Amino acid sequence: MDATLSLLDLAGAVALLLWGVHMVQSGVQRALGPDLRRFLANALGGRIRAAAAGLGVTAVLQSSTATGLMIASFASAGFVGLVPALAAMLGANVGTTLIVQVLSFDVSRLSPLLLVAGVAMFRTASGRTRDVGRVAIGLGLMLIALSRLLDIVTPYEDLPSLRVLMGGIATDRLISVAFGALLAWAAHSSVAVALLVMSFTEKGVVPLDAALALMIGANIGTALNPLLEGARGGDAAGRRVVVGNVVTRLAGAAVALPLLTPIGIQLVQIEPSFSRAVADFHTAFNLVVALAFLPLLGPLARLLERLMPARVSPADPSRPLYLDEAALETPSLALGHAAREALRMVDMLDSMIEAAADALRDGDREAMARARRQDDILDALNGEIKRYLTRLDPESLTDEEHRRIEAVLTFCLNLEAAGDVVERNISGFVARLLKRGVALAPENERAVQDALAAVRANLRSAASVFTTGDRRAARVLSQQKAEFRRREAEAVRSHFAELRSGDVGPRAAPLDLLRDIKRLNDHLVAGAAYPVLEAAGELMQTRIAEDSGPGTG
Secondary structure: OHHHHHHHHHHHHHHHHHHHHHHHHHHHHHHHHHHHHHHHHHHOOOHHHHHHHHHHHHHHHOOHHHHHHHHHHHHHOOOOOHHHHHHHHHHHHHHOOHHHHHHOOOOHHHHHHHHHHHHHHHHHOOOHHHHHHHHHHHHHHHHHHHHHHHHHHOOHHHOHHHHHHHHHHHOOHHHHHHHHHHHHHHHOOHHHHHHHHHHHHHOOOOOHHHHHHHHHHHHHHHHHHHHHHOOOOOOHHHHHHHHHHHHHHHHHHHHHHHHHHHHHHHHHHHOOOHHHHHHHHHHHHHHHHHHHHHHHHHHHHHHHHHHOOOOOOOOOOOOOOOOOHHHHHOHHHHHHHHHHHHHHHHHHHHHHHHHHHHHHHHOOHHHHHHHHHHHHHHHHHHHHHHHHHOOOOHHHOOHHHHHHHHHHHHHHHHHHHHHHHHHHHHHHHHHHHHHHOOOEOHHHHHHHHHHHHHHHHHHHHHHHHHHHOOHHHHHHHHHHHHHHHHHHHHHHHHHHHHHHHOOOOOOEOOHHHHHHHHHHHHHHHHHHHHHHHHHOOOEOOOOEOOOOOOOOO
16 A cells, blocks of 8 residues: 555656646746747758757757747748758757756755745736746746655665566666657656656666666657657658657667666766766767767758658648647647638638639639639638647647637638638529529629629738738728728619619619628628727727728728
8 A cells, every 4th residue: 555655656746747847848938939939940040050049949948849840840831941950950959958957956945936936926927927937836846846756766665566667667778768768758858757767766766777778768759749749741841850850869879779888887987976977868968969960961851851752742722731730739830820721711712702703704603613612621721720729728828829819710710701601692693693694784793893803802901911910901901891881882872773763674783792792891801800909909899999980990
C-alpha cells in the first residue's frame, strides 16, 4: 500500500512539473508570441543568423516544437529558404536546453517568491504583465515539483515497482532512447523529461549512462511531434524542415550512443553532480550537433529536396489548404492559417457571383450548375474552419485572440450565408427566367449587372477589411448599404411606373433580384465591417455611431 501511494505521489509530482512547463510556455506565448514570430521572420537570413534567432526565440519560448512550427510555416509560405530554416531549427534545439541549465542548480528557495509575485501580477494586472505573472507561477510550480520529486525518490529502495521499471529501462541503451523519445513525444517537452531524468539520476534511481540515453531519446521525441502531428499532409517545403530536424537528431544519436560510457566518465570528472552532468550533456549534445551540421546544411537541403519533391496533384477544392493541425499548439499561427483559409472562401464566393452574372447575361445553364457546386465547397470550408478553431485551447488564448476567433467565425458564417443567397435565390431566379424563356429588359439587365459588379467590388473590400481591420475602410464598406437601398428603391419606383402605365409585357421585373443582391451585400457588411466597428465602439444597436448622414446604415 505504501508503495502504491508513493507511486501516486510520484505521478502527481510529474503532473505538477508538466503543468508548470505548460504555464511557462503558454504565458510566454500569450505575452510575446506575435513579437517573437515577427522577430524570427525578420531574422531568418544567413545560416548563422538564423541559428542565433532560433536559439534566442526558443530560449524565451521554451518550446522547440512551437519554434519549429513557426519556421515550418515560413518555409511553406516561401518566406524562408530550406537552409536557413534548418539552421534555425538547430539553434532552437540548443535554446530549449538553457532553462534546464538554470534549473539544474539549487534554486528551489526561489519558488515562494516566484509564486507570490506571479499570483500578484496575475490577479491585479492585465495584458502582458498578467501573462508574465503566469510565467512566474509556472516556474514556481516547476521548482516545487522538482523538490517534491527529490523527496519522493530519496527512499528509492522502498519502491520496488519503480526499481523494477527503471532497471528494465536501464538494461539496454536503445530501450532507454525509445522510452525517452516516447516520454518527450507524450509530454510535448524535452524540458520536462530532462528535469525528471535529472531528479532520478541525482538520487541513483537511474544510472548515468541510462540517463544520457534517455536524454538522447528526449531530443528525438520532441522532433517527432511536428512530424507526426502536422507535417505529413502539409506543404513539401514545411515537411522538409521537420524531417531535416529529425535527421540531424538521429545522426547525432547514432554517433553519441556508442560513446556514452567515456562521455559519462569525462562528465563526472568535470562535474561530480549527476544532475548537473545530465544538464551539461543535454546542452552539449545539441550544441555539437548544431556545430557539426551547420556546414553540411547545403547538401542536406539538396538531399531533402530530391527525396521530397513538391507534388502536383489534382486538388479537391473543398479540402482546406492552410489548416495545419500542428499549428494548434501556437494560437497566433493557427489564427493566421484560419484567416488564409477564409480568404479562399472569398475567392469561391466571387466565382459564384461571376457565374450568376454570366448565366443572366448569356443564358449559360452550366454557369448555374457551377455556382451550385461552389456553394457546396463554401459550406465545406466553413465547417472545416469552425472545427479547426474550436480545437484551440481557450486557456492559451489572449483576449485579442478570442476576439480574432470571433471575427473569423463571423466572417466565414456570413460568407456561407451569402453563398446560400447566390445559390438559392439569385441563381434560382435566373433559372426560372431561362425555364420560362423570359428575359429582363435591357435597362433592367444593366441595373442588375451593375449591382452584381458593385457587390463583387464590396466583396474585395470586405476581404481587405477582414485582413487589415482598418476602421476607415470598414465605415466605407458599411456605407455601401445605403447605395443598395437606393438601387432597390429605384427598382420599386420603376416597377410601379410600369404597372401604372400598363407597359409590363412579358418581361420580368428585376425587383426580387435586386433585393437578393442587397441581402448578399448585407452579409458582406455584417461579416467584415461590423466586427471592426463594434470593437472600436462605433457600432450602435441599430446604426453606426456618430451617424454622418444618409450615407451610413
